[in-house]
Amino acid sequence: xxxxxxxxxxxxxxxxxxxxxxxxxxxxxxxxxxxxxxxxxxxxxxxxxxxxxxxxxxxxxxxxxxxxxxxxxxxxxxxxxxxxxxxxxxxxxxxxxxxxxxxxxxxxxxxxxxxxxxxxxxxxxxxxxxxxxxxxxxxxxxxxxxxxxxxxxxxxxxxxxxxxxxxxxxxxxxxxxxxxxxxxxxxxxxxxxxxxxxxxxxxxxxxxxxxxxxx
Amino acid sequence: xxxxxxxxxxxxxxxxxxxxxxxxxxxxxxxxxxxxxxxxxxxxxxxxxxxxxxxxxxxxxxxxxxxxxxxxxxxxxxxxxxxxxxxxxxxxxxxxxxxxxxxxxxxxxxxxxxxxxxxxxxxxxxxxxxxxxxxxxxxxxxxxxxxxxxxxxxxxxxxxxxxxxxxxxxxxxxxxxxxxxxxxxxxxxxxxxxxxxxxxxxxxxxxxxxxxxxxxxxxxxxxxxxxxxxxxxxxxxxxxxxxxxxxxxxxxxxxxxxxxxxxxxxxxxxxxxxxxxxxxxxxxxxxxxxxxxxxxxxxxxxxxxxxxxxxxxxxxxxxxxxxxxxxxxxxxxxxxxxxxxxxxxxxxxxxxxxxxxxxxxxxxxxxxxxxxxxxxxxxxxxxxxxxxxxxxxxxxxxxxxxxxxxxxxxxxxxxxxxxxxxxxxxxxxxxxxxxxxxxxxxxxxxxxxxxxxxxxxxxxxxxxxxxxxxxxxxxxxxxxxxxxxxxxxxxxxxxxxxxxxxxxxxxxxxxxxxxxxxxxxxxxxxxxxxxxxxxxxxxxxxxxxxxxxxxxxxxxxxxxxxxxxxxxxxxxxxxxxxxxxxxxxxxxxxxxxxxxxxxxxxxxxxxxxxxxxxxx
Numbered sequence: 001x002x003x004x005x006x007x008x009x010x011x012x013x014x015x016x017x018x019x020x021x022x023x024x025x026x027x028x029x030x031x032x033x034x035x036x037x038x039x040x041x042x043x044x045x046x047x048x049x050x051x052x053x054x055x056x057x058x059x060x061x062x063x064x065x066x067x068x069x070x071x072x073x074x075x076x077x078x079x080x081x082x083x084x085x086x087x088x089x090x091x092x093x094x095x096x097x098x099x100x101x102x103x104x105x106x107x108x109x110x111x112x113x114x115x116x117x118x119x120x121x122x123x124x125x126x127x128x129x130x131x132x133x134x135x136x137x138x139x140x141x142x143x144x145x146x147x148x149x150x151x152x153x154x155x156x157x158x159x160x161x162x163x164x165x166x167x168x169x170x171x172x173x174x175x176x177x178x179x180x181x182x183x184x185x186x187x188x189x190x191x192x193x194x195x196x197x198x199x200x201x202x203x204x205x206x207x208x209x210x211x212x213x214x215x
Numbered sequence: 216x217x218x219x220x221x222x223x224x225x226x227x228x229x230x231x232x233x234x235x236x237x238x239x240x241x242x243x244x245x246x247x248x249x250x251x252x253x254x255x256x257x258x259x260x261x262x263x264x265x266x267x268x269x270x271x272x273x274x275x276x277x278x279x280x281x282x283x284x285x286x287x288x289x290x291x292x293x294x295x296x297x298x299x300x301x302x303x304x305x306x307x308x309x310x311x312x313x314x315x316x317x318x319x320x321x322x323x324x325x326x327x328x329x330x331x332x333x334x335x336x337x338x339x340x341x342x343x344x345x346x347x348x349x350x351x352x353x354x355x356x357x358x359x360x361x362x363x364x365x366x367x368x369x370x371x372x373x374x375x376x377x378x379x380x381x382x383x384x385x386x387x388x389x390x391x392x393x394x395x396x397x398x399x400x401x402x403x404x405x406x407x408x409x410x411x412x413x414x415x416x417x418x419x420x421x422x423x424x425x426x427x428x429x430x431x432x433x434x435x436x437x438x439x440x441x442x443x444x445x446x447x448x449x450x451x452x453x454x455x456x457x458x459x460x461x462x463x464x465x466x467x468x469x470x471x472x473x474x475x476x477x478x479x480x481x482x483x484x485x486x487x488x489x490x491x492x493x494x495x496x497x498x499x500x501x502x503x504x505x506x507x508x509x510x511x512x513x514x515x516x517x518x519x520x521x522x523x524x525x526x527x528x529x530x531x532x533x534x535x536x537x538x539x540x541x542x543x544x545x546x547x548x549x550x551x552x553x554x555x556x557x558x559x560x561x562x563x564x565x566x567x568x569x570x571x572x573x574x575x576x577x578x579x580x581x582x583x584x585x586x587x588x589x590x591x592x593x594x595x596x597x598x599x600x601x602x603x604x605x606x607x608x609x610x611x612x613x614x615x616x617x618x619x620x621x622x623x624x625x626x627x628x629x630x631x632x633x634x635x636x637x638x639x640x641x642x643x644x645x646x647x648x649x650x651x652x653x654x655x656x657x658x659x660x661x662x663x664x665x666x667x668x669x670x671x672x673x674x675x676x677x678x679x680x681x682x683x684x685x686x687x688x689x690x691x692x693x694x695x696x697x698x699x700x701x702x703x704x705x706x707x708x709x710x711x712x713x714x715x716x717x718x719x720x721x722x723x724x725x726x727x728x729x730x731x732x733x734x735x736x737x738x739x740x741x742x743x744x745x746x747x748x749x750x751x752x753x754x755x756x757x758x759x760x761x762x763x764x765x766x767x768x769x770x771x772x773x774x775x776x777x778x779x780x781x782x783x784x785x786x787x788x789x790x791x792x793x794x795x796x797x798x799x800x801x802x803x804x805x806x807x808x809x810x811x812x813x814x815x816x817x818x819x820x821x822x823x824x825x826x827x828x829x830x831x
Contacts, residue, residue: 200672
């Protein structure tokens, strides 16, 4: 319990200080954490004793190098888990965040490394969490089917979304396959032509297929 | 000898099956309508040949119900030979399935169907080279014209053999297969299944899953993806060698019109409305004719005959059931099914699904679900059965609620017979409007509260074709039989039970009990509530019972317009009929059935009471 609270504290400090680039005030910190002020104070004292943080003038808190490292590590675990839970398992964001909050303290670094390797292609947010949302319309230079217009000749680069992948694969929509965007309604429902067949796709499926223009 | 027909959805498999066996089987231009296995037999040179029509699938490696069924069927070696039916205009995609079938090592032949359409599209296929590439006999056919169909059985009898092709898989997959073969003695096909996680054998699966992990870590692709890509590539190599394209002038593109927002969506609305209008107008006319004929030929003589009271009650109940059943079945249901078959066979239904996709998302489903919903306008029973084709439990649950609210042809009779006839056409149309709004509201609500994930639509668009009247009639007739066999017996029994209730006086007792409720809440006389209740047996019975219990066919003489309107509306919303409840129970289980039933009862009473409060 104690360890997880300390990690939460470092995580919050790291998050706030890297966002604002200055020492963190006590009030800012306690707004981020769900603990009583006494608890936070005693944890901060502990952290200071261990050399993870330092107090600057006015009582504001600064992370030392070791504290920064720990905080970054925890935040990274949190983001990776959250990304996996929402993007791969389809959990809703709030639930995933809570779940990630619990899991982040027990999960090993190796698991996180492997997990993020596994989702890197489809979930670039895990590595670019520092910046605010700029995912749509392009995800780390990847364009989904919805970014193109009728008549475009395209090549499939990758797909995500485990539920429907199999059917897409069987219809011939696999990485490397050339397809043409035959119809695109204003409401984002589309028809693609693949292997002489027309296949109608819902917007959420089209969004999960990443393509590039054929040259 | 036992053979199976296998192929992608809507390649003409069922049509070939029909022509081979002469047994009536539903043919459909909509992907995935043949769910159950259908068998038949034919005689060739004094030998009995059993033929099984397997459901249309895209792949043998998937996990859907149909794919699982077909895979198990082939794995268990239940057939001596397989006939792979392919759509010549979509050869490459069809070859993908053929390659998978070939790996089973069952003697096979390939049928290259729709050769007539292929020529129209300016394609040419070098059949000799294809035969050489696959190592099996290939027969060109055109099932819609009956061309070469008679050669299929002789060819499979004498020429079926195992395919000689070997698909070159990725090096890592080949290595894994070799490992499994060496260490566990598993066959090539079984090893491939195991690598994809669909093998039957436990030890092989276990060993394979370890290898799978390694491969996936190295390639950053799932093994399924690698294997599928290899097969697709091989299919393309073969297709490239055998297909020759002639230059054709791009003709008028009807599809362009049908699938754009404008004019596609207005056309869709027009098509649906005119379908309903035709059913109304032609149906109402025919119904009157049939009902009158029954009255003169059967019912009047029966009454004049003077049987003892009990026998007369039973005989009369039977006669009325027949009169009403056929009076609905032929005019409304049959005409609706004919129109629906035309829409399906032309390939328009898939366009409708595409256009409606986004709107259907709002109510928690996707475009594909429009098929069962439209089907529900004819009869809810086959529509509920059509729910099987939806991917997730969530969609099935939402679909079950919405379908049972769709006014089927029996409810159309109520709206026409009571509201349109005695209150007016405009009020009758408002009932449709109210029902439509309630369906939308229910969908919006359910899409929020129903647990489970939402799958989007991945739907192959059926090619646009000119429907053939012979096939349309045949298919409608087969659907009609389904209706007759499920609904008619229920109807006859229900009618007799009803007659007996009346005879021993249960009906009168019930009326006394219900009186305060029906008059207080809905503002209708107690016998109308009885009529409503019997509407559970068959929807349109509510209408007939009202006339019988009220003692006159001129309903405006005994009830006010408002009462008739409320009666009509409530009986349209109130409880699905017994047949629908039965099929709901079979498809969805007890809890959903109970929920649907309670919901519709509540909805009917609340809406009825509201209207009574506002206008009464």
